Amino acid sequence: MQKVQEIAEKIRTMEIRGAGRIAKAAAEAIRDYAAELDVASMEEFSARIKEVSNLLISTRPTAVSLPNAVKLSSKYSSANVEEARQEIIKNANLFIERADKALEKIGKIGSRRIRDGDVIMTHCNSHAALSIITTAFEDGKDISVIATESRPRRQGLLTIRHLNNFGIPTTLIVDSAVRYYMKEVDKVVVGADAIAANGALVNKIGTSQLALAAHEARKSFMVAAETFKFSPSTIIGNPIEIEERAADEVVDPAVISELSHVKVRNPAFDFTPAEYIDMIVTDIGIIPPAMAYTVIKEHLGWELGEV
Numbered sequence: 001m002q003k004v005q006e007i008a009e010k011i012r013t014m015e016i017r018g019a020g021r022i023a024k025a026a027a028e029a030i031r032d033y034a035a036e037l038d039v040a041s042m043e044e045f046s047a048r049i050k051e052v053s054n055l056l057i058s059t060r061p062t063a064v065s066l067p068n069a070v071k072l073s074s075k076y077s078s079a080n081v082e083e084a085r086q087e088i089i090k091n092a093n094l095f096i097e098r099a100d101k102a103l104e105k106i107g108k109i110g111s112r113r114i115r116d117g118d119v120i121m122t123h124c125n126s127h128a129a130l131s132i133i134t135t136a137f138e139d140g141k142d143i144s145v146i147a148t149e150s151r152p153r154r155q156g157l158l159t160i161r162h163l164n165n166f167g168i169p170t171t172l173i174v175d176s177a178v179r180y181y182m183k184e185v186d187k188v189v190v191g192a193d194a195i196a197a198n199g200a201l202v203n204k205i206g207t208s209q210l211a212l213a214a215h216e217a218r219k220s221f222m223v224a225a226e227t228f229k230f231s232p233s234t235i236i237g238n239p240i241e242i243e244e245r246a247a248d249e250v251v252d253p254a255v256i257s258e259l260s261h262v263k264v265r266n267p268a269f270d271f272t273p274a275e276y277i278d279m280i281v282t283d284i285g286i287i288p289p290a291m292a293y294t295v296i297k298e299h300l301g302w303e304l305g306e307v
């Protein structure tokens with residue numbers, strides 16, 4: 001349990017971050033917990049797996065990859081502890097393998113849509129979006145990137161370091177300069193924390209500003225998302241919760257404590273409606289946002305159950 005608690009804390013504090021990475025970390029945590037779980041009965045086994053599943057899911061509320069990873073990894077059908085343990089180990093490993101392969105596939109598929117000479121704008125730090133950009137570059141395309149800082153946590157600094165390691169010419173801008181530079185951009189490529197059944201995207205706060213500016217300038221807006229970033233529960237009307245993080249990520253608490261009429265809001269994600277999205281690059285191919293429902297039904301093994 002201690003190891004799971006440590007992973008959960010790392011996800012909560014964002015030492016492990018990015019929707020894909022937290023999903024993989026959760027799958028690994030469940031697998032390792034199940035492998036060592038010493039219980040006297042099947043009831044106890046079920047209860048303990050449920051407990052760690054809930055703990056992991058509670059760490060960050062927006063990225064649907066997290067509950068999807070937990071659900072797919074902790075699946076078992078046997079009523080025998082040893083068999084159920086092996087099922088969980090197998091399912092978690094399958095999920096981890098699927099996640100790694102998905103990133104590679106998204107890179108290969110998405111890079112075909114990148115042209116020689118393209119200027120690509122990206123936001124925050126998405127491993128799926130970066131897979132497309134670095135694959136295109138390694139395929140010999142002469143591309144450059146405009147990367148946003150992504151306040152308040154400045155994940156853009158991770159992105160520019162990653163791109164620099166590949167030797168990709170990159171410009172860092174502040175978030176408010178997005179519209180100013182959009183005229184120089186050919187394509188926007190971003191990642192996803194969740195995609196709803198209606199094709200709406202949930203991603204790092206500020207993503208919808210990139211989408212609006214791209215729409216206005218008639219630039220193409222691509223989303224890179226593994227199929228496990230699609231949200232099954234949106235089919236039955238559940239909204240996607242937007243995580244609100246602490247005010248001290250935005251401003252020094254000492255400053256605010258002096259200002260009795262001021263409060264600070266810090267939403268971590270926002271919604272981009274489907275109409276601003278040209279394509280979603282997934283591990284099963286490029287789809288229009290209108291196909292989100294089909295992806296959920298056919299690729300997440302989702303059943304309606306009790307509504």
Ligand code: RUB
Pocket residue numbers: 017018019020021063123124125126127128129155190191192193203204205268
């Ligand atoms: C990260 C973020 C990323 C998505 C996709 O937010 O919004 O764009 O998670 O990332 P945070 P990936 O830093 O708050 O976790 O493609 O790596 O899954």
